[in-house]
Amino acid sequence: MMTNTMTTTERKSRNTGAFTLVEILVVSVITAALVAAVVTSEVARLKKGYRDAEDHTLTEIQSDMIASLDSGDFVNRNIFPYADTPATMTPTNFYSSVDTVYTQTSAADWFAKIATMRGTTFTTAAPTRYSQPQLAVILFNRYQRSRIVIACPLNEANQQRFLVCSLLEDPAKLQMPAYNGTDNWFEAVWNMDWTNSSNTVPGYIASLMSASQVTAWNGSNGVSLLPAFRVVKVTVPKFTFVVSNTSTINNAYVYYNNDLNSFVSLAGSGPTTSPPILQGRLLHIYTGQTQGSAILYYQRWLRKNEDITLQ
Secondary structure, eight states, X not given: OOXXXXXXXXXXXXXXXXXXXXXXXXXXXHHHHHHHHHHHHHXXXXXXXXXXXXXXXXXXXXXXXXXXXXXXXXXXXXXXXXXXSOTTSOOOBOOSOTTOOOOOOOTTBHHHHHHHHTTOOOOSSOOOTTTOHHHHHHXXXXXXXXXXXXEOSSOOSSEEEEEEEEEOSOTTTOOOOOOOSOHHHHHHHHTSOTTOTTOOOOHHHHHTSOHHHHHHHHOBTTBOSGGGEEEEEEEEEEEOEEEEEOOSXXXXXXXXXXXXXXXXXXXXXXXXXOOOEETTOEEEEEEESSTTTOEEEEEEEOOSOEEEEEO
């Protein structure tokens, strides 16, 4: 009579074809961790790509702004009818919030001027991606939040600073307090390195946020969401010119910013200094005994401090 006996070696051999529950759980945990790591890495890669693309767009806007300095068309092209322009000149429309709702378009809107600089036409319709996509591509980022241009509220002596900003995050996740017209807001944004995720929200900006929003921005484990706010800085220098009128008979009639009544340097009056003027303004000087009889003596785009002697 034969008995069905199994040695220890045989039992071990038969069990090698199966996994225990513990082994399955271990493999599942490892797999889940690997998948999470891959997903996290891919999300980080995509976000970096979005941010790099946004930085490129903001830099293009910056370049268009600088190029507009050489335009004497303050109504349709020049972004900078600002501190030193005639009171009769329509200023550029800047907007304070990344979530502004636009109902129409004006030729004085900063994004409309950028479009004109690029040779793009538009109407007075709202600048949406449906009604005017050529404007929407300038104005809105991938989250359909407004890019904004903020001018420093101070009339600085030697320069004029601007911020070009874009909040590259879902509105349900992050909010940015609207620009409130103060130097505190401007300087808080200007002086912060928004690309460094080790930084936290500047104190003044945090004071305008709810506690939950501050927590959301500052993130966790020392990693903040500050890099979602993309910032490009624009600094436009200011220059002065000195008119030294040594003529004994002719006055000098000085015009800039399309202003026909800038100032008069009387015959034999010696040096007269202009106020600080933004780079790129067109300077005209006419000489004559009267304004009506004066002829063009000097014309130049202002790109440095000038000393002009009239004889």
